[in-house]
Amino acid sequence: MPMISLQVNAQLINELDGIQKQLGVTSRSEILRMAINNLIRENQKEAPSESHRIACITVHHEVREDIYDRFLGLTEQHESIIKSIGQYNLKNIIIKSIMVAGSGTEIDDFFHSLSGDRLFKCTITYIIIPEKDHIE
Structure with a gap:
């Protein structure tokens, strides 16, 4: 970033x-x-367009410097959609929760770059906000 x-x-x-x-x-x-x-x-004056998506990607990996460097490189490639990253350390495992927002394609590309790397175990949850819940 x-x-x-x-x-x-x-x-x-x-x-x-x-x-x-x-x-x-x-x-x-x-x-x-x-x-x-x-x-x-x-x-922001307007609600996001229909192509705009929000998701939470959960990643866990071993505590190793080379894995941290790899994660940093992947997040830098997709920094435009990353809104926050939370981290929890559990013995020799790091669990990260990444909030992302952008087009479905951008989010999918980021998720696939993480999940396609054998160093990371990943899940993704898309967040659906019903139209009536949008605050004007």
Whole structure:
């Protein structure tokens, strides 16, 4: 993923760190991604098009540096659809939950790149939001 450099005052950092701790978010980067996604969502004027899909991809793999590097490479190739990545460590296994949004083709391509790699075990769940539940 591309890196953004940001300068803020100490008080803002302290407030951000407090919210990060309160929400149980593991890093400043993740809390900033959440904030950016919220800002974008709040300022979108229209509901996503019919070709727009939302899914959760769950991945688990061994704790190994080469596997981590491979995962990072695959996520960088599909960064435009990745909205967040959560991680849970369980002994020698890492479980990741990846929220994605984009066209069905983009999501399927990302899922197949992960599931086609013998290093990863993957599942995908598409999230269906009924039209009546869209907030204007």
